Amino acid sequence: MMGSLLAVDKLSVRYGPVLALSDVNLTTSAGEIVTLLGSNGAGKSTLMRALIGLAIPSGGSISFNDEKIENMPVESRVALGIATVLEGRGMLPRMTVLENLQMGAYLRANDSLDEDFGKVFSTFPVLKERLKQLAGTLSGGEQQMLAFGRAMMLRPKLILMDEPSMGLAPVIVEKVFEAIESINRAGTSVLLIEQNARMALSIAHRFYVLSVGSIVLAGKVSGEKLLVERTDGRVDEISEEELEAAYLEGS
Ligand SMILES: Nc1ncnc2c1ncn2[C@@H]1O[C@H](COP(=O)(O)OP(=O)(O)OP(=O)(O)O)[C@@H](O)[C@H]1O
Numbered sequence: 001m002m003g004s005l006l007a008v009d010k011l012s013v014r015y016g017p018v019l020a021l022s023d024v025n026l027t028t029s030a031g032e033i034v035t036l037l038g039s040n041g042a043g044k045s046t047l048m049r050a051l052i053g054l055a056i057p058s059g060g061s062i063s064f065n066d067e068k069i070e071n072m073p074v075e076s077r078v079a080l081g082i083a084t085v086l087e088g089r090g091m092l093p094r095m096t097v098l099e100n101l102q103m104g105a106y107l108r109a110n111d112s113l114d115e116d117f118g119k120v121f122s123t124f125p126v127l128k129e130r131l132k133q134l135a136g137t138l139s140g141g142e143q144q145m146l147a148f149g150r151a152m153m154l155r156p157k158l159i160l161m162d163e164p165s166m167g168l169a170p171v172i173v174e175k176v177f178e179a180i181e182s183i184n185r186a187g188t189s190v191l192l193i194e195q196n197a198r199m200a201l202s203i204a205h206r207f208y209v210l211s212v213g214s215i216v217l218a219g220k221v222s223g224e225k226l227l228v229e230r231t232d233g234r235v236d237e238i239s240e241e242e243l244e245a246a247y248l249e250g251s
């Protein structure tokens with residue numbers, strides 16, 4: 001779609017005989033938080049990997065700022081301003097917290113790193129205390145915060161987050177969600193993958209539900225209401241329970 005920051009059109013991904021994603025259409029506009037909900041095995045991480053260049057599509061296209069990116073290598077997509085917080089986090093385990101954070105900024109002008117470090121440390125003070133520690137020795141939750149911090153260092157236009165709340169204590173989950181809202185207010189678009197629908201919908205502008213590789217519902221969040229856009233253009237309000245039922249289908 002013209003004018004979208006990210007536009008995914010009929011994207012399919014196969015793993016051998018398994019069709020993990022089938023004709024997925026999805027957009028993210030500048031300034032939006034869009035959440036992609038779905039149960040285990042729905043294809044959420046596969047979509048994220050295809051968007052950043054870690055999974056090869058078998059069909060369809062991905063545009064970023066109206067430029068086709070589905071054949072670009074990962075670094076080129078990062079250089080365009082797409083950052084990721086992936087499942088498994090992808091930190092460099094033998095490098096320190098400080099080095100991992102510096103890596104996050106290596107594809108952009110490094111003029112004002114101090115300001116970015118300031119933002120990361122005010123969001124996640126524990127990282128400041130552990131700057132010289134090797135990333136591989138951080139706890140799971142600390143690694144998750146480091147992955148988020150590293151993504152912030154890129155000053156991305158779009159940040160892709162794969163279940164950022166996974167494995168984190170509730171108070172840290174709250175911090176992560178506040179941090180997502182805060183980088184979004186500062187102008188970064190967010191595509192947020194979550195199984196915690198309630199939490200994700202509390203900050204999202206729009207949502208998609210993925211079930212067994214297909215988008216089965218899409219809509220927007222309007223105050224307390226979830227408004228589903230049907231294929232014929234009708235808009236229906238649905239409850240959170242109905243939405244959860246839609247994504248539990250097929251799991
Ligand atoms: N490298 C791979 N080879 C073969 N099959 C794969 C591979 N990666 C994922 N799959 C399969 O593709 C489907 C989608 O997996 P994916 O990891 O995208 O799901 P997900 O929605 O992220 O699930 P979860 O919520 O558990 O993280 C699953 O059935 C999975 O087993």
Ligand SMILES: [Mg+2]
Nearest residue numbers: 044045046087
């Ligand atoms: Mg996943």
